[in-house]
Amino acid sequence: MSEGEKVVKLLGAWPSPFVMRPRIALNIKSASYEFLEETLGSKSQLLLQSNPVHKKIPVLIHGDKPVCESLIIVEYVDQVFSSGPSILPSDPYDRSVARFWAAYLDDKWFPAMKAIAGAKGDEEGKALIQQLGEGLALMESAYHNISKGKPFFGGDRVGYLDIAFGCFLGWLRVTESHIGLKLLDQTKTPGLAQWAETFCADDAVKPVMPETDKLSEFAKLLMAKTASN
Amino acid sequence: MDEVKLLGFWASPFVHRVIWALKLKGVKYEYSEEDLTNKSELLLKSNPVHEKVPVLIHGDKAISESSVILEYIEQVWPQNPLFPKDAYERALSRFWINFASDVGMIFRSFYLSKEENREKSRREVIQVLQIVEEQALKDKNFFGGDNIGMLDIIYGSIPHWFEALEESVGVKVIDPNALPRLYAWAQRFKQIPVINHDLPPYQDLLLHMKRVRQRLISQPPNSSA
Numbered sequence: 151m152s153e154g155e156k157v158v159k160l161l162g163a164w165p166s167p168f169v170m171r172p173r174i175a176l177n178i179k180s181a182s183y184e185f186l187e188e189t190l191g192s193k194s195q196l197l198l199q200s201n202p203v204h205k206k207i208p209v210l211i212h213g214d215k216p217v218c219e220s221l222i223i224v225e226y227v228d229q230v231f232s233s234g235p236s237i238l239p240s241d242p243y244d245r246s247v248a249r250f251w252a253a254y255l256d257d258k259w260f261p262a263m264k265a266i267a268g269a270k271g272d273e274e275g276k277a278l279i280q281q282l283g284e285g286l287a288l289m290e291s292a293y294h295n296i297s298k299g300k301p302f303f304g305g306d307r308v309g310y311l312d313i314a315f316g317c318f319l320g321w322l323r324v325t326e327s328h329i330g331l332k333l334l335d336q337t338k339t340p341g342l343a344q345w346a347e348t349f350c351a352d353d354a355v356k357p358v359m360p361e362t363d364k365l366s367e368f369a370k371l372l373m374a375k376t377a378s379n
Numbered sequence: 380m381d382e383v384k385l386l387g388f389w390a391s392p393f394v395h396r397v398i399w400a401l402k403l404k405g406v407k408y409e410y411s412e413e414d415l416t417n418k419s420e421l422l423l424k425s426n427p428v429h430e431k432v433p434v435l436i437h438g439d440k441a442i443s444e445s446s447v448i449l450e451y452i453e454q455v456w457p458q459n460p461l462f463p464k465d466a467y468e469r470a471l472s473r474f475w476i477n478f479a480s481d482v483g484m485i486f487r488s489f490y491l492s493k494e495e496n497r498e499k500s501r502r503e504v505i506q507v508l509q510i511v512e513e514q515a516l517k518d519k520n521f522f523g524g525d526n527i528g529m530l531d532i533i534y535g536s537i538p539h540w541f542e543a544l545e546e547s548v549g550v551k552v553i554d555p556n557a558l559p560r561l562y563a564w565a566q567r568f569k570q571i572p573v574i575n576h577d578l579p580p581y582q583d584l585l586l587h588m589k590r591v592r593q594r595l596i597s598q599p600p601n602s603s604a
Contacts, residue, residue, distance in 0.1 A: 203478065203510060215467050222473045229466040242454040246442045253444055254428065288428065 156213035158183035161197050163190070165368045167260075167317035168220040169208040170358050174313050175227040177354035179234030183210075191375070221252055224313060238310050244296075245310075248303065251292055252314035259285040260318060263325055267373065275329070282325075283333055289315065290339040297341075301348045308352050316349040323362040324369050381438030383408035386422050388415055389579050390587045392536030393445040394433040399532050400449055402573045404456040446476055449529065461529040472529055475515045475522070479533045482507050489552070490544050490588075491596055497550060504552050508537075512561045520567060531568060538565035539578050547588040 158176065160183050162169030176183050188194055188207055200209045200216035210217040210226065217226045228237040239245045262281045269275035296303050296311065303311035319334075326332050336343045350359050385401070385408050387394035401408050413422055413432050425434045425441035435442045435451065442448050453462055462469050485500075485507050492500040515530060516522055522530030537553070545551050555562045568574060 203514070212467070217467065217470045218474055219477055222470050222477070225473070226466055226470040229469070242451050243437075243440045243442070245454065246447050246451040249447045249450060250442070250444055253447065 159186055159211040160184070161186050161188060161194070161200065161209040161211070162207045163188050164360055165365060166207060167321055170317040171220040171313050172208050172210055172223040172227060173358040174308065174317070174354050175224045175237055176231075177357065178237060178308060179227060179231035181227070181231050181234070190372075220317075221256075221310075221314060224310060228310075235307055236309075237304070237313070239304065247292075247296060248309065248311040248314075251289070251311055254285075254288075255315055255318070259289075263318070263321065266325055266329065267369070279329060279331065279333075283338070286333055286339050286342065290342050293341045293345060297345075301345065303345075308349065308354055312345075312349055316346070316355065319346055319350065320360050320362055320365050324365050327362075327366065328369075382436075384436040385410050386413055386419070386425065386432050386434040386436070387411070388413050388432045390584055391432060392540045395577065395579075396445045396532050396535065397433045397435060397448050397452070398577050399535065399573060400452045400461060402577070403461065403527075403532075404452065404459050406452070406456050446533075449532070453529070461523070461532065463528070475511070475530050476533050478511070478515075482511065482534075483536075486541065486544065490548060490592060492548070493596075497548070501550055501552055505557050508553065508558050508561055512558055516560055516564055518560065521564065527568070527571060527574075535568060535574065537561070538569045539581065540584070543581065543584045543588045546585055547592050 158181060160169070160172055160176070162173070162185065164187065173185075186194070186196070188197060193205055196211075197207065197209060198205055200211060201207075201218045204218065206218070208218075208220055208223060210223045212226075212230070217223050224237060239248055259282065262278050262285070266275060266278045266282070269278055293303060297305070300306055302308055303315070308316075322334060326334075332338070334342050334346060349355055383401070383406060385394070385397055387398070387410060389412060398410075411419075411421075413419060415432070418430060421436075422432065422434060423430055425436060426432075426443040429443060431443070433443075433445055433448060435448045437451075437455070442451050449461070453460065462472055485503050489497075489500040489504050511534065515534075519525075521527045522534060541553060545553070553562055553565070569578070
């Protein structure tokens with residue numbers, strides 16, 4: 151059976167930015183897949199079997215083989231569905247730049263954003279907001295250097311770094327309304343403001359980008375649940 | 380042919396990952412030792428975001444973060460491949476590369492553990508390494524199979540560095556009883572000429588780890604060391 155014929159399943163949940171990543175990748179490749187939604191608070195047998203080490207979503211199951219970790223899945227999809235448009239840049243240096251920033255976002259930037267909700271007191275909250283703002287300034291500069299006048303980090307089309315960063319836009323909007331401060335906007339990050347609009351309107355992204363108010367409601371639910379645990 | 384330069388620090392296992400990859404592929408490079416207490420202009424310019432080693436400079440391009448550098452090396456110098464060709468196997472390799480970061484955090488906890496937490500921390504190290512042994516190494520000679528591959532390089536900090544770490548803490552963790560296959564692999568790995576010729580001298584490494592440990596445990600908590 152050819153790669154393109156094997157059944158693709160994706161274990162995930164609609165609010166998760168990490169789950170968005172492989173969904174965008176699969177959309178770029180026009181690959182059909184079955185989306186298996188995990189319920190908050192419980193993990194399916196299939197998830198526990200497919201990702202026994204971390205028990206986390208997303209997990210892509212291709213045929214009978216599970217692939218874990220969002221960016222690893224994106225690279226896998228890019229390699230396997232080779233007939234669709236490329237997601238990773240072809241030039242090794244451009245590829246390394248994309249990977250560098252994706253690692254920065256996952257290791258430093260997003261953890262700071264997550265921590266804001268649970269920040270104990272003003273001092274900690276302020277420091278985290280500053281870190282977030284500084285990170286966005288770095289990304290604004292990176293965007294200018296990498297896109298070279300084109301709409302996306304990936305050039306004319308949505309690419310690896312667009313996916314890696316763009317998946318956080320929904321939660322960034324939720325965070326901004328929570329703290330009452332815009333961090334990504336026309337004045338502070340004009341390049342990114344335009345990019346965000348173009349990204350969210352893209353055909354591969356629109357169907358899987360959750361609406362900010364739905365995410366806000368979900369965030370409230372999550373906070374209530376965490377508080378009661 | 381563009382020149383290749385590596386900014387490094389003699390005691391860093393992350394720098395050694397890059398050295399091993401370059402050597403295994405026969406890539407000629409110039410090594411530049413950084414004084415991390417007095418970082419060079421070149422380092423600060425090449426890695427302004429993190430100001431850390433290793434940094435690979437290829438021609439006029441600077442690449443930072445060891446795992447990113449390794450992927451770059453693999454793509455630019457495809458001879459003696461370190462990654463499997465198959466997309467699924469490659470995805471698995473990447474999974475275990477990411478897992479090494481989790482292992483690293485647990486190592487660090489153990490390194491900085493106070494006496495009252497030490498036993499718990501020691502057990503956490505064994506638990507996480509058991510996962511590596513059972514699911515990544517299994518019964519192979521090397522993570523890469525019959526020959527070393529990317530995962531051997533990634534976990535290559537265990538044989539030499541973790542030994543020094545154990546000794547600086549004063550508690551042995553990796554032994555033939557708790558982790559037989561990993562222990563055997565560590566001995567095998569150190570014998571490989573490319574690896575062997577480039578390890579930092581053990582006594583120097585031990586002294587360095589003891590010194591760093593002293594400094595870190597006497598610092599207030601939550602400082603970014």
